[in-house]
Amino acid sequence: MAAMDKLNHALTQGDWKAADEILSRLVRRAPGEASLLYNLGRVKMERGQWPAARTWLRKAIAAAPGHAHAWFELGRTELQLGDLAAAQRGFAKAVALDPADADAHLNLARIALRLGAFAEVRAALAPLAGQGAEIDALRYRAAAELGLPEAGEEAAALWSRSGARAEALKALTRVAKGRLPLDL
Numbered sequence: 001m002a003a004m005d006k007l008n009h010a011l012t013q014g015d016w017k018a019a020d021e022i023l024s025r026l027v028r029r030a031p032g033e034a035s036l037l038y039n040l041g042r043v044k045m046e047r048g049q050w051p052a053a054r055t056w057l058r059k060a061i062a063a064a065p066g067h068a069h070a071w072f073e074l075g076r077t078e079l080q081l082g083d084l085a086a087a088q089r090g091f092a093k094a095v096a097l098d099p100a101d102a103d104a105h106l107n108l109a110r111i112a113l114r115l116g117a118f119a120e121v122r123a124a125l126a127p128l129a130g131q132g133a134e135i136d137a138l139r140y141r142a143a144a145e146l147g148l149p150e151a152g153e154e155a156a157a158l159w160s161r162s163g164a165r166a167e168a169l170k171a172l173t174r175v176a177k178g179r180l181p182l183d184l
Helices: 003-013 016-029 034-046 050-063 068-080 084-097 102-114 118-128 133-146 151-160 165-174
Strands: none
Touching: 003 016, 016 034, 034 050, 034 068, 050 068, 068 084, 068 102, 084 102, 102 118, 102 133, 118 133, 133 151, 133 165, 151 165
C-alpha cells in the first residue's frame, strides 16, 4: 500500500498516531509541501499536541501564505493555547483570504467580544446578520455596549426568534446594567 493510501486509511479511521507517523515521514521527504504541513498540524490538533500543531501550521502558512484553512486552524490553535491576540490575527487573516467563511467571522467576533472590542464584533458579524441566534445575540450585545440606537430593535428581534429564548435572555442580561430592556 502506498504512503498516501495508508495516510488516507489512517485519517478515515481516526488513527491519529499512524497518520502522524506517515505525515512526519512525508514531510521529511517534501519539507515545503504546504498541504502536508497543514495536515500534520491538523493531526497534531487531533492528538491534543497544541504547541506542535502551532509549529506545523505556521510552517504551512510560510509555505503558502494564502492558505485560508491553515490560518483558520492556527487561530483555533492559538485560542486553545490562550493567546487571544494571535488567535484574532489568525481568524482575521482567514476572513481576509476567504470572506465567505462564516466560522472564521464568528470566531473573530467571539474573540473581539472577549477583548471588549465591540465595534470589531459588529464588523466581523456584518456579513452574517440574521443567520442564527448566537450571531444575533452577539450583534445585540455589541450594539448595546456601544450605545447604538439599533440595540433596541435588535433586542426585540432576538427575543422574538423562535427557539432562542435562552440565548436571548443570556444576551439581554449580560448588558442589562440593572434593567432588562423588555417587558416579561
